[in-house]
Amino acid sequence: MKLERLISMIYMLLNHEILSASALAEKYNVSQRTIYRDIEAICAAGIPVVSYQGVNGGYGIMEEYKMDKSLLGSHDVNSIVTLLRSMSDIFEDEKAEETIHKLQSVYQAGKPSMSLDIGSWRPYNETLRELKDAITKQLVLQFEYVSAKGERVKRFVEPVLLDYKYDSWYLHAFCRMRSGYREFKLPRILSLVVTGEHFHPRQHDPKPANPYDHRKKYSDNDKNVIDVRLRFSSACMARALDFFVGADKQFNDDGSLEILLKKQSTDLSKWLLPILLSFGDGAVVMGPPEVRNAVQAKLQKMMDNYREV
Incomplete structure (x- = not known):
């Protein structure tokens, strides 16, 4: 119960300029002495609570620590939550879930008007999680890749990012065999192994153009x-x-x-x-x-x- 009360108090302080100890004690049905101890615990956790003296005094959180609510409206919050929830479903990201709870607690957003599923049903979700972990830890990957010509070639790559487009996931990585950055379509990646070898980030080249982009514009002077x-x-x-x-x-x-x-x-x-x-x-x-x-x-x-x- 104490942990739940502390979390609730933090969001109360984030949502109000100043709250008196008596108002907090009344809300949580505890003594003011308990509120004082809770404030000390919140400060010990690294959240800068400020004490204001006077008749209208009380407690508040340092303004620099707060997010300006004018930056985000309910539509913005709903859009962010929708995207985060889809990411959380795919990558089982606990931090994304924590962010969702924080946003929903601080911003009283309305009922979501959209839903987003970018592949949570796909059979290679585990592969996505392995790739994301390798990108974060900067670990070299080894796999066989089936090229557009139907060739199966072993690759050693330094992963940079995962890219979702045209209903498919792609891995953007530095390919040691080709000595350059390449994109690899996930369904063509076979026998994936995350090695224990760490790599140092390179200066990233621009992502290669997608040959399947039908929206590319050509001028009348383009050859062929x-x-x-x-x-x-x-x-x-x-x-x-x-x-x-x-x-x-x-x-x-x-x-x-x-x-x-x-x-x-x-x-x-x-x-x-x-x-x-x-x-x-x-x-x-x-x-x-x-x-x-x-x-x-x-x-x-x-x-x-x-x-x-």
Whole structure:
């Protein structure tokens, strides 16, 4: 009970300029002598409680120790709590939970208007926790990584940060094999081992650009940039909208959707053709001819794989 009373008193003092010993004694149904001992315990814990003398005197917490409430409104607090709760669910972060309780105690925020789940159901949550711990402790990681070419290569990396984007987690790290910073997509990381080797932080390079970013803007003067026009049936429209975020769109009277992409021609085999084929007969390349030919060639190769020997 005493610990609960001390925690409650701290938040009471944070929320008020000055509180008298008698008011605190009445609220917690204890004697003023007990309040004096509680104040001493709070001060011993490192929280700067100030005593004010006079008729309107009492106790308060040093202003420099408080957070200015004008900096955060209820909307801000709800947004922070939502993000922290999602992080806490994934990483089992007790400090995040403590922060949530503090914010909710100091700021009387309203009912949350949104919820955020950035992967708490994923099977590699344990991997995320291992990576976060390695980043914090600056420990070298060893793992096998499956490249975009399908190669499995052992890597030794110095982890820098975890990045969540486009519905996937990425590890940004210095790769000792490549002697540079690289991004590694978590589902492609195999046989992860957190070594006991410590590393010294390097001067971080900018994060590499994501090759799957469909929203990248190209100028008309960029070399090898082509306009790719795609048409999706109404049955595939929702998935196309999910995937091609930020692309130019046109909705047709027959219920189909046309999308215009500006892409480097070198991007086609890397990501665009596999994605288009995943739509089956619900996607059609309207142009240019070289993209249509590339799709036909890929389909022909797939058919050859199923020919009877």
